Amino acid sequence: MKSQRSRRAVDLFMTALCGTCTALALIPLASILWLVVRNGAGAISLTFLTALPAPVGETGGGVGNAIAGTLFMVGLAALCGVPLGIGAGVFLAERGDGPLGRTVRFCAEVLGGVPSIVVGIVAWGLIVVPMHRFSALAGAAALAILMIPTLARATEEMIRLVPTALREASLALGVPAWRTSLSVVLRTALGGIVTAVLLALARAAGETAPLLFTALNNQYWNLRPDQPTSSLTVQIYNYAISPYDDWHQKAWAAALTLLLMVGLLNLTARWLAGGRMQRGPA
Amino acid sequence: MSERSKLEVRHLTAWFGKTAAIKDVSLSVPAHTVLAIIGPSGCGKSTFIRCLNRMHELTAGTRVEGSVLIEGEDLYARGVDPVFIRRRVGMVFQRPNVFPTMSIRENVLAGLRLNGVRGDHASILEDTLRRTALWDEVKDRLDESAVRLSGGQQQRLCIARAIAVEPEVLLMDEPASALDPIATARIEELIGELKQGYTIVIVTHNMQQAVRISDDTAFFYLGELVEHGPTKQIFTTPRVPRTEDYVTGKFG
Numbered sequence: 001m002k003s004q005r006s007r008r009a010v011d012l013f014m015t016a017l018c019g020t021c022t023a024l025a026l027i028p029l030a031s032i033l034w035l036v037v038r039n040g041a042g043a044i045s046l047t048f049l050t051a052l053p054a055p056v057g058e059t060g061g062g063v064g065n066a067i068a069g070t071l072f073m074v075g076l077a078a079l080c081g082v083p084l085g086i087g088a089g090v091f092l093a094e095r096g097d098g099p100l101g102r103t104v105r106f107c108a109e110v111l112g113g114v115p116s117i118v119v120g121i122v123a124w125g126l127i128v129v130p131m132h133r134f135s136a137l138a139g140a141a142a143l144a145i146l147m148i149p150t151l152a153r154a155t156e157e158m159i160r161l162v163p164t165a166l167r168e169a170s171l172a173l174g175v176p177a178w179r180t181s182l183s184v185v186l187r188t189a190l191g192g193i194v195t196a197v198l199l200a201l202a203r204a205a206g207e208t209a210p211l212l213f214t215a216l217n218n219q220y221w222n223l224r225p226d227q228p229t230s231s232l233t234v235q236i237y238n239y240a241i242s243p244y245d246d247w248h249q250k251a252w253a254a255a256l257t258l259l260l261m262v263g264l265l266n267l268t269a270r271w272l273a274g275g276r277m278q279r280g281p282a
Numbered sequence: 283m284s285e286r287s288k289l290e291v292r293h294l295t296a297w298f299g300k301t302a303a304i305k306d307v308s309l310s311v312p313a314h315t316v317l318a319i320i321g322p323s324g325c326g327k328s329t330f331i332r333c334l335n336r337m338h339e340l341t342a343g344t345r346v347e348g349s350v351l352i353e354g355e356d357l358y359a360r361g362v363d364p365v366f367i368r369r370r371v372g373m374v375f376q377r378p379n380v381f382p383t384m385s386i387r388e389n390v391l392a393g394l395r396l397n398g399v400r401g402d403h404a405s406i407l408e409d410t411l412r413r414t415a416l417w418d419e420v421k422d423r424l425d426e427s428a429v430r431l432s433g434g435q436q437q438r439l440c441i442a443r444a445i446a447v448e449p450e451v452l453l454m455d456e457p458a459s460a461l462d463p464i465a466t467a468r469i470e471e472l473i474g475e476l477k478q479g480y481t482i483v484i485v486t487h488n489m490q491q492a493v494r495i496s497d498d499t500a501f502f503y504l505g506e507l508v509e510h511g512p513t514k515q516i517f518t519t520p521r522v523p524r525t526e527d528y529v530t531g532k533f534g
Binding site: 097127165168169170171172173175177179183184187188190 | 375382
């Protein structure tokens, strides 16, 4: 009886401890949401989401071009980064056991650990300097480089989760190995890979450092890849370091906008992943 | 054996690294017969049949010596593409492995579609599902996901998928071991019918099953072929004492 009582006490203590730790861990998240919503929600309006930024000294204006710029550059980056990342992941999963595979995996890990500002300066050196101008292309290139290693590893993991039995079933039908990889293995892993892509896009949309001296910023609409382009993150940075109260408020509102965009991507990814699990074992 | 032999194995040795899992096995299978492979776990039964459609070599560090002839053509001859071999030698696995992202229809036609084979897919679909006794159960839900079928139905779907590409030989690796007795009975019945069209090699742990469905039986022990002959003879008057010990349940 005594031992049971002491076990109950330990159980209660541990539960309380874990609960407290969880609550503490949630404080930063809650305070971020609270601060951003409280300071930003008031300034968000249709005009704010669609208009160009106002010139210095004038109030009003918005971040329409920055939203478009972020979507444009993330889209450009995805165009190059997604196929490369997934392709590398397929290679690592299917043929990655040799020396070449080990080298590629090692490089992906190293590349994944490179700070984003370093990737930004490389894109600056390789694209901005020779072109003599800041451009969406340079920003997108930096974002693509950041996407590739995470996508490659995530794709590899997802493909390795596909049971060998399915691969063998396909091979035993006389389906060539490449066709098996694409039509059976990749198709089975697709749900997980799409989730990984959305998470990578969300991460890229939130990057500032690699855009600071590649895409720079732009006060006007721009969808030309060879021109400086505004992005939400750089716009937040510019607004936040300015001396104007109106701009500070705009920084909060832009932050809330970015948070909502990234949150939407994350939720979609989660919803897709959940649906895949409900559809039964892969 | 007066029948023409469909499949002939000559001095087959299969390696995993430096270990030989199959040692110098020779046997032949006449057309339109069922050969049962029996033996205790780990004796190389599965490895043996995986050599018959060149699946063994998919595992890293494996190697095969000797030859396997289908209608006199050596599967292991230089320049033979294993992909084409596997279209002639179909395989059904121990656990049902339907493609989870595909519908029932797509599963049956997977081999044809993924290999770009044209033809009357609708009639192949119906014919194959009728031959595997699935048609009446699934004809109204052909576009549903295949994972919603029961285990026994899934295994019959796997058989349908294997025969839709019209192989000559059908390999089965304990196809009923994951199924309940009723589903097992249906698979056994099916094997009896499929024999008309195919030559079948089946691995089984269930000796009664071997007696019920096979014409010939081969007993493997530690990678060696101990005895091979008509099923009736193997189970009633085996020539080798070890075979007798195994089929009477003294070991294994």
